[in-house]
Structures are given as C-alpha cells and as structure tokens.
Amino acid sequence: MMSSSAEEVMARLERDEESLCSMSTKQFNSFVRQQNLSMRQVDELKKRRRMLKNKHNSHSRKSHIMEEFESARHEQMQLTREIEQLESENETLQQILTDCTSENQVLTTRLHLMQRQSSS
Numbered sequence: 001m002m003s004s005s006a007e008e009v010m011a012r013l014e015r016d017e018e019s020l021c022s023m024s025t026k027q028f029n030s031f032v033r034q035q036n037l038s039m040r041q042v043d044e045l046k047k048r049r050r051m052l053k054n055k056h057n058s059h060s061r062k063s064h065i066m067e068e069f070e071s072a073r074h075e076q077m078q079l080t081r082e083i084e085q086l087e088s089e090n091e092t093l094q095q096i097l098t099d100c101t102s103e104n105q106v107l108t109t110r111l112h113l114m115q116r117q118s119s120s
Contacts, residue, residue, distance in 0.1 A: 009035045020045070021052045 023031065028049065032042050 009037065017052050020049050021056055 020028075032045065037045070
C-alpha cells in the first residue's frame with residue numbers, strides 16, 4: 001500500500017509532465033530514491049517518463065520535418081520564379097539572335113553585291 005506522501009509525489013509528477021521529462025536520468029533516479037516509492041511505482045514513473053519523452057521527440061521531429069518542408073516549398077517557389085525569368089530572358093535573347101542573323105544575311109548580301117560592282 002502506498003503512503004499518502006508517495007501518492008502525492010506520484011500525482012504531482014503525473015501532473016507536472018514537463019519536470020518529469022526534463023530531469024536527467026541521474027536526477028530522476030536520485031529523486032525517486034528520495035521519495036521512497038515502491039518498485040511498481042518507480043516502474044510506472046519510468047514508463048510514463050519514457051512515453052512522454054517519446055511523445056516529445058515525435059512532436060519535435062514532426063515540427064522539424066514541417067519546417068524543412070516549408071523551407072523546401074519556399075525554395076521551390078523561388079526557383080520556379082527564377083526559371084520563368086530565365087526562360088523569358090532566353091526568349092528575348094533568341095529573338096535578338098534571330099534579328100542579328102537576319103541583319104547579318106542582309107549585310108553579307110549587300111557586301112557581295114558591292115564587291116561584284118567594284119570588281120566589274
């Protein structure tokens with residue numbers, strides 16, 4: 001049978017999940033020894049502590065994954081805008097190249113005509 005002091009400790013620790021999880025293993029073991037809890041109570045607390053730590057780690061990992069996802073999505077949007085800009089610049093440069101090629105052909109033709117006229 002649990003003493004009222006042990007019951008109070010168990011109830012307080014169950015309510016105060018943060019302190020249960022934030023203690024180092026050494027602190028937790030020292031605390032448990034000081035509270036004069038039964039082995040069953042210690043096992044229950046250890047299981048509860050591990051479950052809470054796993055829950056916290058899972059939540060932290062999920063948050064980290066969501067942050068990475070949002071960062072990747074933002075980067076993807078930025079790269080998509082950059083690609084659109086580069087495609088637009090490429091179209092402009094292709095048009096300039098086409099215009100220059102046409103002008104070059106016209107000038108080459110005129111040069112050949114002028115050379116024929118001067119040689120005749």
